[in-house]
């Protein structure tokens with residue numbers, strides 16, 4: 001008879017206790033609120049992103065502020081953009097894509 005019960009060991013070490021405290025996310029401030037941008041011009045946005053992409057992250061990969069390296073629009077919870085500006089930003093990014101200033105998909 002084998003004591004093949006994976007739960008026993010874990011239960012000894014971690015009895016049913018409340019989860020460890022969640023790490024408080026770093027408070028981010030909406031970039032457009034900071035710069036007092038009311039409506040986001042897609043040309044200005046692309047220029048801003050080009051300026052920003054010259055900086056490289058710790059992995060040496062290009063860092064863009066509002067889209068992932070694959071070209072997806074960064075969610076609000078990651079970029080810290082407020083609801084109002086996230087909507088305007090999404091629209092501006094889509095316009096920039098249509099004008100071939102930003103990729104729909106990058107590999």
Ligand SMILES: [Zn+2]
Pocket residue numbers: 030031032033034081082083084085086
């Ligand atoms: Zn905002």
